[in-house]
Amino acid sequence: MNGLMMQQPLLISMLLAHAERHHAEQEIVSKRVEGDVHRSTYRELAVRSRRMANAVAALGVKFGDRVATLAWNGHRHMELYYAVSGSGAVLHTLNPRLHPDQVVWIADHAEDQVLFFDLTFLPLVEAVASRVKTVRTFVAMTDRAHMPVNSKVPNLLCYEELVAGASDRFHWPQFDEHTASSLCYTSGTTGNPKGALYSHRSTVLHTYAAALPDALNCAARDTILPVVPMFHVNAWGLPYVACMVGAKLVFPGPWLDGKSLHELFESEGVTVSAGVPTVWQGLLAHVEAHDLKFSTMRRTVIGGSACPPAMMRAFQERYDVQVLHAWGMTEMSPLGTVCTLKPKHQTLNAEQRMAVQAKQGRAVFGVDMKIVAEDGQQLPHDGQAAGELLVRGPWIISSYFKGEGGDPLVNGWFPTGDVSTIDADGYMQITDRSKDVIKSGGEWISSIDIENVAAAHPAVQMAACIAVAHAKWDERPMLVVVKKPGVTTPDAELKAELIRFYEGKVAKWWIPDEVRFVAEIPLTATGKMLKLKLREQFKDLRLG
Ligand code: ADP
Numbered sequence: 001m002n003g004l005m006m007q008q009p010l011l012i013s014m015l016l017a018h019a020e021r022h023h024a025e026q027e028i029v030s031k032r033v034e035g036d037v038h039r040s041t042y043r044e045l046a047v048r049s050r051r052m053a054n055a056v057a058a059l060g061v062k063f064g065d066r067v068a069t070l071a072w073n074g075h076r077h078m079e080l081y082y083a084v085s086g087s088g089a090v091l092h093t094l095n096p097r098l099h100p101d102q103v104v105w106i107a108d109h110a111e112d113q114v115l116f117f118d119l120t121f122l123p124l125v126e127a128v129a130s131r132v133k134t135v136r137t138f139v140a141m142t143d144r145a146h147m148p149v150n151s152k153v154p155n156l157l158c159y160e161e162l163v164a165g166a167s168d169r170f171h172w173p174q175f176d177e178h179t180a181s182s183l184c185y186t187s188g189t190t191g192n193p194k195g196a197l198y199s200h201r202s203t204v205l206h207t208y209a210a211a212l213p214d215a216l217n218c219a220a221r222d223t224i225l226p227v228v229p230m231f232h233v234n235a236w237g238l239p240y241v242a243c244m245v246g247a248k249l250v251f252p253g254p255w256l257d258g259k260s261l262h263e264l265f266e267s268e269g270v271t272v273s274a275g276v277p278t279v280w281q282g283l284l285a286h287v288e289a290h291d292l293k294f295s296t297m298r299r300t301v302i303g304g305s306a307c308p309p310a311m312m313r314a315f316q317e318r319y320d321v322q323v324l325h326a327w328g329m330t331e332m333s334p335l336g337t338v339c340t341l342k343p344k345h346q347t348l349n350a351e352q353r354m355a356v357q358a359k360q361g362r363a364v365f366g367v368d369m370k371i372v373a374e375d376g377q378q379l380p381h382d383g384q385a386a387g388e389l390l391v392r393g394p395w396i397i398s399s400y401f402k403g404e405g406g407d408p409l410v411n412g413w414f415p416t417g418d419v420s421t422i423d424a425d426g427y428m429q430i431t432d433r434s435k436d437v438i439k440s441g442g443e444w445i446s447s448i449d450i451e452n453v454a455a456a457h458p459a460v461q462m463a464a465c466i467a468v469a470h471a472k473w474d475e476r477p478m479l480v481v482v483k484k485p486g487v488t489t490p491d492a493e494l495k496a497e498l499i500r501f502y503e504g505k506v507a508k509w510w511i512p513d514e515v516r517f518v519a520e521i522p523l524t525a526t527g528k529m530l531k532l533k534l535r536e537q538f539k540d541l542r543l544g
Contacts, residue, residue, distance in 0.1 A: 048163055197400075276527040278462075419437055
């Protein structure tokens with residue numbers, strides 16, 4: 001017997017319609033490439049998204065066509081999130097930090113029809129415009145006064161003219177909730193990038209889950225500033241969450257340095273933010289150097305790579321900002337786990353609580369997790385056994401776009417490529433990405449644990465731990481360190497001090513054999529330490 005409830009497809013346009021009806025006056029503030037601060041509301045967002053939906057249709061974009069963006073976090077990008085997906089086309093967020101060759105490869109693979117871009121990326125667009133095979137029209141996301149002159153970009157249109165020239169009467173179409181809504185490519189540190197193709201249903205379900213109190217915990221009374229880019233995994237879903245709950249939204253545009261972010265947090269009364277550890281490092285350094293505080297910030301979500309406990313301590317103990325450690329992947333829309341405490345943790349002392357918070361957290365409702373040994377056998381959830389983490393759920397990938405790379409699933413589960421433990425309370429802790437694992441004498445050493453210890457040392461700005469060949473143990477851990485500005489200790493002395501710093505903090509045989517100092521650690525297009533490059537750099541090194 002079927003239930004007797006309405007059959008209504010879960011569509012992204014519902015989120016916008018809800019925000020317009022119930023939170024019309026709520027503000028959306030954007031720092032723009034043009035240099036101004038733009039203030040608007042959900043009402044305006046809805047009107048301009050409808051105009052843009054008409055404009056996109058007039059450009060010949062049909063149901064299912066891909067429309068690409070190369071853009072920062074801002075109100076125009078948000079309008080495209082709703083205009084494109086809401087009308088049944090697919091929003092393809094391109095990552096502007098990629099090399100032009102990769103942008104061309106991805107745009108061709110996605111068969112993008114139209115490319116919208118922020119003026120910052122004009123040089124990139126000029127470099128790719130004559131090479132991309134399917135893009136017919138380019139749109140600069142600005143007004144007439146700021147349009148590039150003598151640009152080499154063909155068929156170049158002006159965003160504000162498209163908005164002004166289109167009607168605001170548009171009925172969001174109803175269609176199957178399984179229809180594709182947006183497309184994001186993995187950064188492809190190995191092999192070609194692969195596309196994760198989200199659907200309306202997966203996005204709306206992910207939005208419900210992400211907003212929950214034990215997840216990102218967002219409400220109408222919040223002011224959300226997503227530092228995570230809208231060009232990678234939909235800014236962890238925050239542009240959708242904000243509409244669902246009616247929160248005030250603040251977009252930082254291209255200004256992601258510590259000073260600009262802090263000023264915006266303070267001037268707009270931001271209560272919640274989200275980003276990768278490398279961004280927060282810049283912010284903390286600025287706040288510390290100028291003896292500032294956070295007067296309205298309550299929580300920040302940190303994920304994308306492991307958040308070192310030293311960073312959590314700084315936020316929580318010095319600035320009274322709660323850190324929500326989160327884990328996810330492009331292939332998971334991206335949310336998998338968030339670390340919030342259970343009532344039983346209230347009795348723990350500060351250090352024990354920190355040990356829980358250093359974990360990546362519990363599965364949000366909808367995500368099922370297990371860990372398996374190399375032979376595929378399921379491992380116990382005892383907080384000790386470490387194995388490859390597998391996941392499944394309604395917002396987790398079943399196949400890459402165009403079937404690239406074959407069937408990614410193993411008996412219905414998606415192998416994450418992460419190695420982790422899961423404890424009896426369900427808290428998952430990543431020890432490594434499988435390709436970063438260090439195997440010393442047949443036993444695993446967690447590079448993340450080694451990095452977390454280094455991050456707490458006052459002379460360390462950034463630290464990566466990689467495997468180096470060893471005559472006896474096959475591999476041994478080596479620490480690659482960027483020193484904090486102003487540190488004058490000679491390298492040999494600092495190396496000895498760092499090695500001593502590990503004593504009592506990790507098992508003896510985990511202590512790195514070698515420390516190397518570098519001017520910078522290369523980062524991926526999504527702000528993670530590019531260990532592949534470091535391993536290449538030190539591939540001829542032999543220890544032992
Ligand atoms: P990419 O595929 O470009 O690396 P993703 O954003 O999809 O980009 O990265 C997903 C990976 O990032 C995860 O598989 C995991 O290795 C890592 N990751 C994400 N969040 C965390 C976290 N909190 N702690 C440790 N690793 C993380």
